[in-house]
Amino acid sequence: MPHISQAAQALPPSGIRKFFDLVASTEGVISLGVGEPDFFTPWALREAAIYSIEKGRTTYTSNYGLLELRERIAGHIFDHYQVEYDPAEEILATVGVSEGMDLAMRVILNPGDEVLVPQPCYVSYEPCVFMAGGVPVGIPTSPAEQFLPTLAQLEGALSRRTKAILLGYPSNPTGAIMPRKRIEEIVAFAQKHDLYLISDEIYDRLTYDGTHTCVSSVPGAKERTILLNGFSKAYAMTGWRLGYACAPRDVLAAMVKIHSYTIISAPIMAQRAGIEALKSGEPAVREMFDHYNRRRRLIVAGLSDIGLECHLPQGAFYAFPEIEVTGLTSEEFAEKLLFEEKVAVVPGTAFGMGGEGHVRCSYATSIDKIETALVRMRRFVDKYRDARTSHSTLARTVAGAAR
Numbered sequence: 001m002p003h004i005s006q007a008a009q010a011l012p013p014s015g016i017r018k019f020f021d022l023v024a025s026t027e028g029v030i031s032l033g034v035g036e037p038d039f040f041t042p043w044a045l046r047e048a049a050i051y052s053i054e055k056g057r058t059t060y061t062s063n064y065g066l067l068e069l070r071e072r073i074a075g076h077i078f079d080h081y082q083v084e085y086d087p088a089e090e091i092l093a094t095v096g097v098s099e100g101m102d103l104a105m106r107v108i109l110n111p112g113d114e115v116l117v118p119q120p121c122y123v124s125y126e127p128c129v130f131m132a133g134g135v136p137v138g139i140p141t142s143p144a145e146q147f148l149p150t151l152a153q154l155e156g157a158l159s160r161r162t163k164a165i166l167l168g169y170p171s172n173p174t175g176a177i178m179p180r181k182r183i184e185e186i187v188a189f190a191q192k193h194d195l196y197l198i199s200d201e202i203y204d205r206l207t208y209d210g211t212h213t214c215v216s217s218v219p220g221a222k223e224r225t226i227l228l229n230g231f232s233k234a235y236a237m238t239g240w241r242l243g244y245a246c247a248p249r250d251v252l253a254a255m256v257k258i259h260s261y262t263i264i265s266a267p268i269m270a271q272r273a274g275i276e277a278l279k280s281g282e283p284a285v286r287e288m289f290d291h292y293n294r295r296r297r298l299i300v301a302g303l304s305d306i307g308l309e310c311h312l313p314q315g316a317f318y319a320f321p322e323i324e325v326t327g328l329t330s331e332e333f334a335e336k337l338l339f340e341e342k343v344a345v346v347p348g349t350a351f352g353m354g355g356e357g358h359v360r361c362s363y364a365t366s367i368d369k370i371e372t373a374l375v376r377m378r379r380f381v382d383k384y385r386d387a388r389t390s391h392s393t394l395a396r397t398v399a400g401a402a403r
């Protein structure tokens, strides 16, 4: 039997998937695990796709995607961020941000090129760099720095081989957003060292505090930025597999080449739904936003009340509390919480450096479920904190008696 490639063997399985296989086989679980809206795709969007099928519009499209979709994407980006992208040559409809990220890495990296990746971060970033022959260089971030990389850290991680910086804000899993000033500094840094910027802005519309700055809107950024976004989160369209990449012409042309061989085109029905999303989806986006925002306040207050300190997530739909009071590692916490209280959260270690000592709790679920999960988590945390306190009291007594 021949062997699968060394690269495929070396790739670790996703820390999230592994955990979810476990959740699926346990009954009565409240899941704060999945990073997926709990809303249906708005009806008008579903109808647009149904209509497409009814009318027999079930073919491949241009490799770039339907021109109408690209025009609407260009309009959407301009309306929100005043950045101009040419729908003819600077926008590609992708199979989610997932494909966009893979393409981005494949077109910019030569073997051994390094990509600076602030962490904790979305689980696909490092594997995409790695699969493209690159070397991910993790930059650990912490709550003390609002989970943002500092310029000093970027300087320190720079080498002759550094080719790009990968940014993902609002962040999965920390909920951090990157203020405009920090983006400006990073853009200046990228200019100085001639680096690409890859920006995954899939949660841009879920920014609760402050405003989202699109990386390519910062002067000097657009010509070195590959901007990735998609419909999965804001429009509750995870299963449709639709996203887009915006990049300078030459970069985009290279991405289209690979896309045309591996994908051909994003599914036409999804593209039709995407057009409708950009035409009429705004009220639904706002409505879902309001729900997430209410849930965010509830979960952050609840976790803090339990004694799990939580940096206020300003975007996306995740809380990333510290769990050190329990004396458990993040894997132990997640596993024991699942088995003992039937609440699923994701261990922070699934998201790379800086993840230990945290778990990710998604609040893309109903208020009722969040409330019940918080009751169960309180019981769980109290138990381990009390055990820890009595253990250390006992240890002090024993040590005192021995003196």
Ligand SMILES: Cc1ncc(COP(=O)(O)O)c(C=O)c1O
Residues within 6 Å of the ligand: 035, 095, 096, 097, 098, 099, 122, 168, 171, 172, 200, 202, 229, 230, 231, 232, 238, 241, 242, 243
């Ligand atoms: C930060 C981030 N980027 C990308 C993705 C994947 O997006 P898509 O469904 O568009 O492939 C996710 C999904 O959870 C995500 O959280």
